[in-house]
Amino acid sequence: MSRRTDVTEELTADHRRVERLFAAIGEAPVRAKRRKELADTLTTELMRHSAAEEAYLYPTVRETVPGGDSLADKELADHAGIEGHLRDLEGYDADHERFDALLAVLKAEVAEHVRNEEERLFPRLRRCCSADRLGGLGDDVRRAKRLAGG
Numbered sequence: 660m661s662r663r664t665d666v667t668e669e670l671t672a673d674h675r676r677v678e679r680l681f682a683a684i685g686e687a688p689v690r691a692k693r694r695k696e697l698a699d700t701l702t703t704e705l706m707r708h709s710a711a712e713e714a715y716l717y718p719t720v721r722e723t724v725p726g727g728d729s730l731a732d733k734e735l736a737d738h739a740g741i742e743g744h745l746r747d748l749e750g751y752d753a754d755h756e757r758f759d760a761l762l763a764v765l766k767a768e769v770a771e772h773v774r775n776e777e778e779r780l781f782p783r784l785r786r787c788c789s790a791d792r793l794g795g796l797g798d799d800v801r802r803a804k805r806l807a808g809g
């Protein structure tokens with residue numbers, strides 16, 4: 660029987676998808692409408708990812724990882740920053756002077772989020788949680804994303 664994808668693998672796959680979207684935006688011509696379309700897809704993807712993490716990942720981190728409360732609080736603060744910039748980005752077309760600057764800020768914030776989780780938070784969670792529980796959380800995240808249209 661094949662092993663189900665656990666929550667850290669599921670969320671890591673989201674991170675790779677988001678990085679590919681940033682790369683695609685970077686490759687699209689500057690000020691092109693295509694950039695805005697890709698940025699809208701990026702926004703949807705990131706909001707869904709954040710919601711799944713807030714519903715399933717961070718509560719488990721608080722419960723199982725030593726020092727988990729401060730790790731989760733830091734992640735929530737980072738999410739709030741990213742969501743604020745996504746809302747700002749929504750108000751601009753690709754030919755607005757603020758569009759590329761906001762995207763650059765978001766790219767740096769997301770890169771920091773990805774590093775924090777993949778290098779610190781996920782390894783700690785894997786040490787503190789059973790494979791069965793991590794697999795169950797992976798199922799929860801997949802279900803949540805499906806319900807959100809993913």
Ligand SMILES: [Fe+2]
Binds near residue numbers: 670674712772773776
């Ligand atoms: Fe994440």
